[in-house]
Amino acid sequence: MLLSRNIRYSVSVDATCQTFYEQLQNYKLYRYLIFYIRTDNVMDIEKIGTRRCSYEQFLNDLRKCGTGDCRIGICDMEYRSSMPAARAGSSLMGDRPLRGSLLLVQWSPEGACNTKRTLYESGLKSLRDALGECQVLIKATTTEEATLAQVVEQCRSRSRSGPP
Template sequence: MESGIQITRDSKHAFEEIWKKRTHRYAVFSVQENREIIVDALGKRDASYDDFLADLQGEQDEDGACQCRFAIYDFEYEHHFKPMDSSTSKLKLILVLWCPEQARIRDKMIYSSSMCSIIRTFIGVQKYIQANNLDDISREAVEMQLRAMDRD
């Protein structure tokens, strides 16, 4: 079931800036007023993974609930070719659905039901990751999932 929430033109533009132009490292998106998906944060190309995680987590609201988010991240890592004993830098575009355990159930439902629209709109994503805590989205965990997709 889809939520009917619209993806703004700015959100689509931010995706293009990351995927095609490579001018940004990441974008973090949120659902605004249960109507549209907007850009919350845009990371510069030289932004660190810790910067990304900080923007992804956002802030807790007055009740202590965490916020759900979507994110696109252009993940860079070294791929090692075993037979030739060489390596090369690889870039893979990931889409993250951040639904922390402390988020409201209603928010989790809205974000989960909006995921299909995001996937259809952001064509070119190579890996989808749902993260419920920081261990799920740690640099090491993501890199391990991406390496599993590589050929030796």
């Protein structure tokens, strides 16, 4: 008898995830949240980054699980717009304004087994259903797929194209 490789996991989201997400999104209390899936298939918060944390700290905390495990993170990204801002009362162009985007990153390193990857893919869907859509989604298997430069370019591209 052959077993199907299309195994689906049921992952629920702990209520605290919603609370901390709302505090990050609406009140800007945190820079980022790192989520993991507990042994009882419940998504929970593993790490909370303060507003002073950088994107590099977010990426490091996301990858702390090692090459054999996966994580999901949400980061309140701030970056400079690619377009200069017009100064009030003048036709001269000023500094590039600061923009913000909610970034959702699924970290599934190449060394993680397919079971973990499938579990976190299901967890990503559950988290998006519970929290709503983030502005930018990154699915990374290597560090190079989630560099600051690449993420900022995706954020800029998304802001130029507008909402879906």
